[in-house]
Amino acid sequence: MDTRRALLAALEEGPVAGPALAEELDVSRAAVWKAVESLREEGFAVASTNEGYVAPARLGYSAAGIEFGLDAPYAVEYHERVSSTNDRARELATEGADRVAVVADEQVGGRGRLNREWVAPSGGVWVSVATRPDVSPARVPLFTLAAAIAMTDACREAGVDAHIKWPNDVLVGREDGDSDENEETREDPPSSASSASAASSASSASAPIGRGGRKLAGVLTEMEGEADRVSWLIAGMGINADIDASDLPAGATSLRAELDGPVDRRRVAATLLERFAALTETADGLDRVLPAWRERASTLGRRVRVETATDSIVGTAVDVVSPGALVIDTGEGERRVHAGDCEHLRDAEE
Known part of the structure; x- marks a missing residue:
């Protein structure tokens, strides 16, 4: 642990004197002072008192602010403005980095799933985690489900009753009144709920009404990676957090809009990272992903239509199985779908 992170950890317990910290870490007092100044330059207003250094009463949205009290093994790299958090995380991963969370206030370029364009304005929580997990490529889809779970929990802790639509869309509302089976798609603008390369399928340019x-x-x-190993993995996650409703396109919402008030983005980001780490950095974490996903999903038990690259499948979603395939009862048997755009339907007689 570097001096800066050690100082953050020490400040969690209250005031800490510089000499005591220098002795504990076996560094010079100058190194401690340098770490304090680095935190202050970032906006983490460490105060000097007679008892020692004290953490600020209000923690800002910054690397130090997010790392303070964080129960997850990630170093945070923060940017006010970046083209894409996924792109930056990929740069770090190819250089050998592990367990790094790239966070941005705003993203200005990039792509979502299927190279769709996404926007990510200031006020969102745009995070890309770069890791080097010791898993086979076949288990990688579980990391995507884990990310959806983590985002859902972060939204719920903030006070919004979010749920997951297969495979990884985090939504709020409309669980009982979705589209009729004969409804068509409409042209929607890109949604800021999916960051430019830090999230996907928030609201595509041809998103279904339902x-x-x-x-x-x-x-x-x-x-x-290769056939039997993953070299690196990036989980890009984007949450519309403290964004005004007027800045969102049709079909999208934000925590601020749902709560009708400001949102503590630092806490949302920290919860997101902690829940993601609990499912991906622990011995039994990945084994808990599917049960946790089922508990938070609104798709299971619903009548759905899934558009795949070659087919349109209509039926009742009855389960999700490893590594994240949706099981659909079509009335003529069960189909397993590994990828596609899912639409919730209403039965015609309803």
Whole structure:
């Protein structure tokens, strides 16, 4: 642990004197002072008192602010403005980095799933986690589901009753009144709920009317590896957090809009990282992903239509099975779908 992170950890317990910290870490007092100044330059207003250094009463949205009290093994790299958090995370991963969370206030370029264009304005929580997991490529889809779970929990802790539409769309509302089976698609503008390369499928340019709710968040997972190993994996997660409703396109919403008030983005980001780590950085974490996903999903038990690259499948979603395939009862048997755009339907007689 570097001096800066050690100082953050020490400040969690209250005031800490510089000499005591220098002795504990076996560094010079100058190194401690340098770490304090680095935190202050970032906006983490460490105060000097007679008892020692004290953390600020209000923690800003910054690397130090997010890392303070964070129960997850990630170093945070923060940017006010970046083209794409996924792109930056990929740069770090190819250089050998592990367990790094790239966070941005605003993203200005990039792509979502299927190279769709996404926007991510200031006020959102745009995070891409770069890791080097010791798993086979076949298990990588579980990381995408874990990201959806983490985002849902972060939204719920903030006070919004979010749910997941297969495979990884985090939505709010409209669980009981979705589209009729004969409804057509409409042209929607890109949604800021999916960041430019830090989230996917928030609201595509041809999104179905019956998306199953207003979009809060989305995921884009990328990886590099071989047949039997993963070299690196990036989980890009984007949440419309402290964004005004007037800045959102049709079909999208934000935590601020749902709560009718400001949102503590630092806490949302920290919860997101902690829940993601609990499912991907622990011995039994991935084994808990599917049960946790089922508990938070609004798709299961619903009549759905899934558009795949080659087919349109209509039926009742009855389960999700490893590594994230949706099981659909078509009335003529069960189909397993590994990828596609899912639409919640209403039965015609309803």
